[in-house]
Amino acid sequence: xxxxxxxxxxxxxxxxxxxxxxxxxxxxxxxxxxxxxxxxxxxxxxxxxxxxxxxxxxxxxxxxxxxxxxxxxxxxxxxxxxxxxxxxxxxxxxxxxxxxxxxxxxxxxxxxxxxxxxxxx
Amino acid sequence: xxxxxxxxxxxxxxxxxxxxxxxxxxxxxxxxxxxxxxxxxxxxxxxxxxxxxxxxxxxxxxxxxxxxxxxxxxxxxxxxxxxxxxxxxxxxxxxxxxxxxxxxxxxx
Numbered sequence: 605x606x607x608x609x610x611x612x613x614x615x616x617x618x619x620x621x622x623x624x625x626x627x628x629x630x631x632x633x634x635x636x637x638x639x640x641x642x643x644x645x646x647x648x649x650x651x652x653x654x655x656x657x658x659x660x661x662x663x664x665x666x667x668x669x670x671x672x673x674x675x676x677x678x679x680x681x682x683x684x685x686x687x688x689x690x691x692x693x694x695x696x697x698x699x700x701x702x703x704x705x706x707x708x709x710x711x712x713x714x715x716x717x718x719x720x721x722x723x724x725x
Numbered sequence: 726x727x728x729x730x731x732x733x734x735x736x737x738x739x740x741x742x743x744x745x746x747x748x749x750x751x752x753x754x755x756x757x758x759x760x761x762x763x764x765x766x767x768x769x770x771x772x773x774x775x776x777x778x779x780x781x782x783x784x785x786x787x788x789x790x791x792x793x794x795x796x797x798x799x800x801x802x803x804x805x806x807x808x809x810x811x812x813x814x815x816x817x818x819x820x821x822x823x824x825x826x827x828x829x830x831x832x833x
Contacts, residue, residue, distance in 0.1 A: 639822075641770075649762075649770065649813055649824040665821035666726075699769055709817045711760040713781065715769040 608716035623686035626700030633681040634658040637703040729825035744801040748814035756793035758818035
């Protein structure tokens with residue numbers, strides 16, 4: 605069974621840094637890109653970008669380029685999403701998802717349970 | 726970027742009825758680069774349909790997808806109590822991959 609297990613909820617202050625994680629199991633972790641999807645409170649889904657777990661190469665949606673960094677550690681089958689300086693507008697649920705399809709065209713067949721990030725002073 | 730517009734915003738139906746959800750793209754996404762997801766309250770999204778009409782593993786056959794070009798439809802032939810949720814379409818013909826704003830299927 606494919607499983608993506610995300611790290612727990614976080615409460616941070618504006619300006620703080622944060623890294624959340626997504627651990628894959630039940631499949632070859634390096635064979636599939638991991639995407640990150642944001643869902644702001646009461647809103648829809650937004651694709652943020654994707655990371656190749658085999659070499660940590662990432663590409664980003666223009667809306668998120670420069671605001672977040674995606675990486676992966678294949679030795680522990682874990683992908684990461686990080687911020688260097690959080691803003692209140694980063695408050696959202698963040699999902700990781702296994703990206704399938706290709707080349708260059710991907711949908712998401714397995715999802716993590718989500719990590720709720722709350723940024724408040 | 727490709728914009729997906731879903732309609733209606735909310736669909737109020739009774740169990741056993743047929744649900745028809747629409748997704749319209751601002752540019753052609755071909756006949757295969759369209760997926761549908763279901764999201765229940767407090768849960769992660771779940772893949773229902775990919776390639777516009779192929780059901781994902783374990784998805785009941787009351788769910789079907791159709792369409793091509795810019796107009797796509799998700800049909801639920803007979804609503805079961807567990808089908809009341811929000812449904813999103815997603816295009817993956819061109820990055821950035823985008824989602825529609827969602828259609829909520831609620832109990833009438």
